Amino acid sequence: MSGPVARYLRSFGAFWYDFLIGDRPELFVGAIAILAVVWAAVQMGLEPGFAGLVLATLVVALAGWSVWRASRPARGR
């Protein structure tokens, strides 16, 4: 597909990709995965109050992991 419509669609997709995913895709995938896991755990009988603790812990862990990945010192610098 080519032409102005395709170009517009590509720019539109690129804008939203950059907006929501950007250079830290693990945050996008991780946040969705965390919510899915907590939802599934609650459905399977996890106590809803405890689920909140699990959710907050997983969010902190995701942020920590992302920071750790991004702050790796470059080799040979």
Added chain:
Amino acid sequence: MNVLVAALPAFLASAVEFVEALTIVLAVGVTRQWRSTLIGAGAAAVALAAIVGVFGSAIVLLVPIDVLRTVVGGFLVIYGLQWLVKAILRAGGAKAKHDEDAIYAAEVAAMRQEPPVAANGMDWISFTVAFKGVLLEGMEVAFIVVTFGASAGQLGPAILGASLAGLLVVALGIAVHRPLARVPENGLKFMVGLMLTTFGTFWAGEGVGVAWPWSDATLVVLLGVFLVGSLAATRLVQIRLDGAAVARLASAP
């Protein structure tokens, strides 16, 4: 309380983004033509207002609050973590801080490469660059205003918070006539990231079946946990980079 919840993040996010937009507008206006630049910036502001009005009203009127909070909460967690992680990396020294003076200089240099300004009439380069700059920076504000305002049921205060910040930045820009390099952008981004992550976790949690133990007061606990975690992460990044620098010096011939 709900009014402040909606207005404060919108105000802070708007302040950060409009400082960045102001840098572009100033660079284009000073280098080329003020009239076309201001028309471009104004047109972008009108477009942003229309986007917030249309999407905000549609979401508030058409989407049930439970669905809204789950979906919007999820987006806020993603978006808040992106702001927060970037702010932590910048505060820790792993990522360069936003330098408005350097961005301004680069933008001025880029504008000087363009063909000369027409003596009369509209300068479309000024218009386009200013329009695009304000629209792109403002889209993040629009996203936060719509999501926060709609989820808290306070779209009006969110719009007001963002508008006040926009007016404040414009007034400061007119007063000092140069980029607002002294605004602590990273500190503001850190705070906005914390707020978005906190409220996103709270609302998305309710959406997926979490029962928060202290109801709305849990927000304060979540904010405290994320704040302590973020400060600790910032310190760990600094220690890690210092350690790497020492190791490099030790291994240098």
